[in-house]
Amino acid sequence: MIAFDLETAIRRLRDLVEEARTVVPFTGAGISTECGIPDFRSPGGIWTKMRPIEFGDFVASQEARDESWRRRFAMEEQFGGAKPGRGHRALAALYKTGKIPGIITQNIDNxxxxxxxxxxxxxxxxxxxxxxTCLDCAKRYELAWIKERFAASGGQSPDCLSCGGYIKTATVSFGQAMPEAAMRRAQALAESCDVFMAIGSSLVVWPAAGFPLTAKRAGARLVIINREATEFDDIADLVIHDDIGAVLSPFIAH
Structure with a gap:
């Protein structure tokens, strides 16, 4: 790994992208912080202020389900109006050129x-x-409907209209199984790209953190863009510790 000043690093990144046939981005919370969505693990992040509700507790306790939805609606009031930032728009521009066949993300913000x-x-x-979604029959529910029922019941989470199962945001909680289809797709993307870009991820949450290593072992150039150092910096072909929006904004289509 060689340290570059920002201008040189961006130029090097552009060269890598232009030389590549396929680029696969892997994004974490850092790409969304400029959109007003705080990350979970950094000092001042969400998990430093409240203990996450684990999947087993959600299933076992009505109180935990109610608290989970109370937190979700409180979060909506704070971050519901978030719009894509410079990093999102830059990757979307590359996607539209055909360079990016798919993007892998740890984020849940859409x-x-x-x-x-x-x-x-x-x-x-x-x-x-x-x-x-309903945890039993997978029926989809929109948040507006749940919020209306939640408020009308005095803060009790509704159950599925079809089967009576528990309704949960379509996120993966601590203790919940990773989505098998998404993991297989991510593995295939990591194994078949020329450049793998890990962006805004601390690369400490496994098994997701293993995809940069998978890509590197398969022969891809590994790029890491993150404010803080990661455990994979030493094996990366290019590391940029700077503001993600500033690094990627030159790729936004004008």
């Missing part, structure tokens, strides 16, 4: 889809918080 990615080309490892 901002890649909003920025221009087709939903089928966004591999969501940790799910999506903008809608909900």
């Amino acid at each position: 901002l890649h889809q909003t920025s221009g990615f087709l939903p089928g080309d966004v591999v969501e490892l940790h799910g999506n918080t903008t809608y909900a």
Whole structure:
């Protein structure tokens, strides 16, 4: 790994992207912080202020389900109007050129889809918080309906109209199984790209953090763009510790 000043690093990144046939981005919370969505693990992040509700507790306790939905609606009031940032728009521009066959994300905010990615080309490892599903029959529910029922019942989470199962945001909670189809798709993308770009991820949450290593072992150039150092910096071909929006904004189509 060689350290470059920002201008040189961006030029090097552009060269890598232009030389590549396929580029696969892998995004974490850092790409969304400029959109007003705080990350979970950094100092001041969400998990430093409240203990996450684990999947087993959600299933076992009505109180936990109610608290989970109370938190979700409180979060909506704070971050519901978030729009894609410079990083999202830059990756969407590359996607539209045909360089990016799919994007892997740890984020649950739906901002890649909003920025221009087709939903089928966004591999969501940790799910999506903008809608909900029944844990038993997988029926989809929109948040507005749940919020109305939640308020009308005095803060009790509703159950599925079809089967009576528990309704949960379509996210992957601690203790919940990772989505098998998304993991397989992410593995295939990581193994078949020329450049793998890990953006805004601390690369500490496994098994998701293993995809950069998979790509590197398969012969891809590994790029890491993150404010803080990661455990994979030493094996990366290019590391940029700077503001993600500033680094990627030159790729936004004008």
